[in-house]
Amino acid sequence: MAERTAGVRVGPRDVAPEVLREISQRWGDALEDLRQTAPRRLVARAPADRVKTVLRTLRDELGCRHLSAISGVDAGSSLDVVYHLAALGGTVLSIRSALPRDRPSIPTITDIFPAANLYEREVHDLLGITFEGHPDPRPLLLYEGWPEGEYPLRKDWKPTAKEGEHARG
Amino acid sequence: MPEVELPIGPQHPALKEPVSFRVVVDGERIVRLDLDISYNHRGIEKGAEGREFTKALYLIERICGICSHAHATNFAKGIEALMGVEVPRRGQWIRTLVAELERLHSHLLWLGVLAHEIGYNTMFMYTWRDRETIQDLLEEISGNRVNYGMNRLGGVRRDLSAALLARALEGLHRLAERARFYAELIQEEQTLLVRTRGIGRLPRDRAIVLGAVGPTARGSGVDFDVRRDDPYAAYGDVPLQVMTSDASDVFGRLEVRVREIGESIRVAVHVLENLPSGDIAAKAPRTAPKGEYVSRYEAPRGELVHYIRTNGTDKADRVSVRTPTLANWLSVVEAIQGRVIADIPVVVAAIDPCLSCTSRATFVDTGTGDRSAMEWDDLVAYGIRYYRDHERLP
Numbered sequence: 001m002a003e004r005t006a007g008v009r010v011g012p013r014d015v016a017p018e019v020l021r022e023i024s025q026r027w028g029d030a031l032e033d034l035r036q037t038a039p040r041r042l043v044a045r046a047p048a049d050r051v052k053t054v055l056r057t058l059r060d061e062l063g064c065r066h067l068s069a070i071s072g073v074d075a076g077s078s079l080d081v082v083y084h085l086a087a088l089g090g091t092v093l094s095i096r097s098a099l100p101r102d103r104p105s106i107p108t109i110t111d112i113f114p115a116a117n118l119y120e121r122e123v124h125d126l127l128g129i130t131f132e133g134h135p136d137p138r139p140l141l142l143y144e145g146w147p148e149g150e151y152p153l154r155k156d157w158k159p160t161a162k163e164g165e166h167a168r169g
Numbered sequence: 170m171p172e173v174e175l176p177i178g179p180q181h182p183a184l185k186e187p188v189s190f191r192v193v194v195d196g197e198r199i200v201r202l203d204l205d206i207s208y209n210h211r212g213i214e215k216g217a218e219g220r221e222f223t224k225a226l227y228l229i230e231r232i233c234g235i236c237s238h239a240h241a242t243n244f245a246k247g248i249e250a251l252m253g254v255e256v257p258r259r260g261q262w263i264r265t266l267v268a269e270l271e272r273l274h275s276h277l278l279w280l281g282v283l284a285h286e287i288g289y290n291t292m293f294m295y296t297w298r299d300r301e302t303i304q305d306l307l308e309e310i311s312g313n314r315v316n317y318g319m320n321r322l323g324g325v326r327r328d329l330s331a332a333l334l335a336r337a338l339e340g341l342h343r344l345a346e347r348a349r350f351y352a353e354l355i356q357e358e359q360t361l362l363v364r365t366r367g368i369g370r371l372p373r374d375r376a377i378v379l380g381a382v383g384p385t386a387r388g389s390g391v392d393f394d395v396r397r398d399d400p401y402a403a404y405g406d407v408p409l410q411v412m413t414s415d416a417s418d419v420f421g422r423l424e425v426r427v428r429e430i431g432e433s434i435r436v437a438v439h440v441l442e443n444l445p446s447g448d449i450a451a452k453a454p455r456t457a458p459k460g461e462y463v464s465r466y467e468a469p470r471g472e473l474v475h476y477i478r479t480n481g482t483d484k485a486d487r488v489s490v491r492t493p494t495l496a497n498w499l500s501v502v503e504a505i506q507g508r509v510i511a512d513i514p515v516v517v518a519a520i521d522p523c524l525s526c527t528s529r530a531t532f533v534d535t536g537t538g539d540r541s542a543m544e545w546d547d548l549v550a551y552g553i554r555y556y557r558d559h560e561r562l563p
Binding site: 012037038040041043065066067068069071072073074082084086089090092094113114115116117118119122126139140141142143144152153159 | 206207210214377378398399400461486487491499
């Protein structure tokens with residue numbers, strides 16, 4: 001019979017605690033604030049200059065070969081990049097890196113996770129985070145006439161109406 | 170021969186994701202494919218930030234017209250996880266039923282589109298007729314043929330009557346026969362085999378590296394399905410066989426989807442025959458505490474991800490959506506390389522990107538600057554003619 005915790009169903013056995021234990025035993029110092037937030041969900045933090053090393057280690061030594069997504073978030077004091085890695089047994093490990101608002105920049109991971117290509121371009125378009133060394137950093141999602149330096153998912157960005165257009169937040 | 174750039178697209182207003190391809194060709198052979206998906210960004214993520222959860226749910230359901238239930242359920246279960254709300258079992262099972270009906274309608278629609286792209290319109294007629302069985306059921310269950318609006322935070326909005334349950338079972342049993350017919354057909358029918366076997370190759374390792382999901386990945390032997398690996402709704406309690414194929418080409422993607430039609434029917438029948446009694450929804454609070462959650466869902470096209478951050482209010486701080494189609498684009502780019510122009514429609518259609526439809530294509534000869542315009546339909550017709558001449562297909 002499946003167990004339940006905090007509204008999230010758990011089907012098969014949740015191996016996230018074991019994944020967590022293994023990561024903290026082997027690379028405990030590489031990740032900050034590693035913890036389980038829900039069944040099969042782990043979160044951790046890593047500084048921008050260490051993210052790539054951490055991700056490569058997790059890929060090569062923990063078998064996290066599938067990068068589920070990269071999310072960009074305007075967290076107020078910082079701009080966050082969150083890497084969602086699929087780990088053993090349906091576990092998702094989300095590694096967050098907080099970047100300063102005045103210089104939001106982080107090395108690309110496309111060289112170790114080619115799947116990151118479009119995800120990084122999307123985050124750049126919407127939040128203005130630069131991925132240093134990205135092989136193809138052209139705009140991806142916003143139309144060709146979109147003004148440079150406008151990042152719509154930043155909290156201080158508000159849509160403005162041109163004549164004859166509706167603007168709704 | 171000079172390299173020629175061949176732009177296809179960008180858009181058709183009826184489709185959710187207009188996309189433009191710039192295909193660089195050397196004679197018939199495709200050297201490189203580049204894509205442009207910038208035509209229709211609707212700002213739904215920004216819109217969701219400014220709306221209460223209950224309103225954002227309806228907005229997010231409208232991200233996609235084909236898999237609207239996928240988006241709504243994924244968002245609802247994410248917010249429920251953050252709120253700590255437990256959906257009653259009957260509600261979970263009804264969500265699962267609608268999810269599988271949605272997969273059925275989506276896969277049948279796709280099967281018809283693929284058949285149309287290769288000029289096999291008899292099959293297109295068959296699958297779209299069979300799809301009506303599902304559409305009718307979805308309408309009876311939810312009141313809508315698309316954007317079902319079945320979800321609310323804490324469960325579902327509508328229950329199933331015993332009479333409706335019986336009608337649904339009857340419809341699914343009828344469809345199960347058709348699914349068996351399609352499963353046999355795709356192994357024998359020459360038009361399908363010639364146009365899909367060995368075309369759009371994507372080896373298993375490349376599928377993993379490029380981040381492919383859903384039938385695109387499973388058609389290359391990647392054994393990954395969120396329903397089994399990270400179960401939600403009723404999936405932990407319902408028998409489910411994950412379908413894979415080692416063919417690693419367009420045929421593999423076709424084979425997986427056709428077998429998934431059979432499996433979805435079995436799951437839906439199991440849900441209907443074992444539907445638990447009780448409430449269909451729990452009362453959800455108005456606000457969610459500060460937190461973050463990665464909500465995953467196996468949409469018809471593959472793993473769908475919503476990364477949700479809440480801040481203690483009745484609105485999400487951030488809803489970041491990663492659709493399966495975005496994850497599968499890189500696989501198209503790779504799988505089309507080295508193929509001929511005639512294969513573009515099937516290789517693109519094989520990831521089921523919701524765009525295989527009318528688009529304008531322009532041929533530009535880079536040597537002379539000559540342009541000639543072409544409709545997507547003409548490209549499809551060209552592909553059919555090409556294979557008629559080269560492979561003597563009817």
